[in-house]
Amino acid sequence: MTDYGNAEQTLLRSILSGKKDVANRATLGPMVPIQLFQALRLIGMGSSIEEMVGDGAHALVYQSGKRVGQVLGNAVLPKAGKDLPKYLELMRGVCLQLSIGQLALEKADNSAGILTLKVDECVSCAGISGVKAPICNFEAGLVAGVVKVFTAREVKAVEVKCNAVGDSTCAVDAHILA
Amino acid sequence: MAMTAIDRSHKVDKVLGTITALRGVTAAAIIDSDGLVTHVRRDFEINTDALGAAVQIAFGSARRASDHVAQGATHMVLVENKDGIVMLAPLSRGFVLALVGDSSAMLGAVRFEVKQTVPELNTIFA
Numbered sequence: 001m002t003d004y005g006n007a008e009q010t011l012l013r014s015i016l017s018g019k020k021d022v023a024n025r026a027t028l029g030p031m032v033p034i035q036l037f038q039a040l041r042l043i044g045m046g047s048s049i050e051e052m053v054g055d056g057a058h059a060l061v062y063q064s065g066k067r068v069g070q071v072l073g074n075a076v077l078p079k080a081g082k083d084l085p086k087y088l089e090l091m092r093g094v095c096l097q098l099s100i101g102q103l104a105l106e107k108a109d110n111s112a113g114i115l116t117l118k119v120d121e122c123v124s125c126a127g128i129s130g131v132k133a134p135i136c137n138f139e140a141g142l143v144a145g146v147v148k149v150f151t152a153r154e155v156k157a158v159e160v161k162c163n164a165v166g167d168s169t170c171a172v173d174a175h176i177l178a
Numbered sequence: 179m180a181m182t183a184i185d186r187s188h189k190v191d192k193v194l195g196t197i198t199a200l201r202g203v204t205a206a207a208i209i210d211s212d213g214l215v216t217h218v219r220r221d222f223e224i225n226t227d228a229l230g231a232a233v234q235i236a237f238g239s240a241r242r243a244s245d246h247v248a249q250g251a252t253h254m255v256l257v258e259n260k261d262g263i264v265m266l267a268p269l270s271r272g273f274v275l276a277l278v279g280d281s282s283a284m285l286g287a288v289r290f291e292v293k294q295t296v297p298e299l300n301t302i303f304a
Binding site: 051052053054055056057058059060062063066067137140141154156157 | 209210211212213214216227228230231234235236237238239241242245272
């Protein structure tokens with residue numbers, strides 16, 4: 001396993017434990033300003049990656065979010081069974097614990113196979129404005145991963161509302177594919 | 179009349195089937211702009227999530243590198259490996275066609291078929 005892979009395992013164990021304490025942060029504590037997260041997300045995984053890989057940056061960020069969504073989804077699924085509202089409530093708790101945002105089911109269109117989840121106070125774009133298209137590819141991927149775990153089907157998630165383009169919230173349509 | 183999603187899928191599958199019928203071509207896939215593999219024909223197991231993201235990143239990197247030498251639009255990216263080839267071609271709306279061939283694949287024939295196929299796929303995705 002690579003060093004990033006090892007670090008991922010340590011981080012995920014820490015997240016899934018629910019404990020907020022982080023080793024080696026005795027003075028500064030476990031929290032960081034949201035601007036630092038956004039710098040990593042929008043510069044480190046955004047504009048600087050975009051300079052190197054162009055449109056591939058969107059796929060990279062989306063797939064990263066999807067991976068995290070699948071890991072978190074798999075962690076809470078046994079507690080929810082096949083109960084979608086319970087599953088999403090548990091996911092909402094995890095998202096609140098990590099300050100990702102306030103995840104909530106906005107609409108379920110069973111005939112079209114689309115779940116619309118909104119992410120209020122989205123960590124990626126809160127306070128950001130003036131963009132032309134939604135930028136929360138990580139959260140869209142995260143929703144795709146979360147819904148994929150529950151449905152055991154492939155999912156295509158599309159961000160349809162984004163605070164950064166002037167909407168009052170972020171919202172993601174999760175299309176459950178055949 | 180507008181094409182339904184099912185019609186579109188059948189047409190794409192047919193096109194991919196034609197490509198994978200070429201000698202040495204072992205996989206053909208369509209990847210969307212988020213790195214999701216929307217269609218795939220293959221002879222072997224693939225981690226489609228990892229493949230899809232890698233294809234978009236590889237194609238984006240090649241295109242970005244080409245921007246620096248001002249050679250215009252990127253029509254194809256070719257990776258020649260010890261045991262085969264990977265070929266990437268851009269489609270409309272951010273989709274990418276990815277082909278995998280083993281060492282028996284004839285590069286010229288595959289390249290010709292890809293050039294024929296791209297407009298056909300773009301019509302389907304339009």
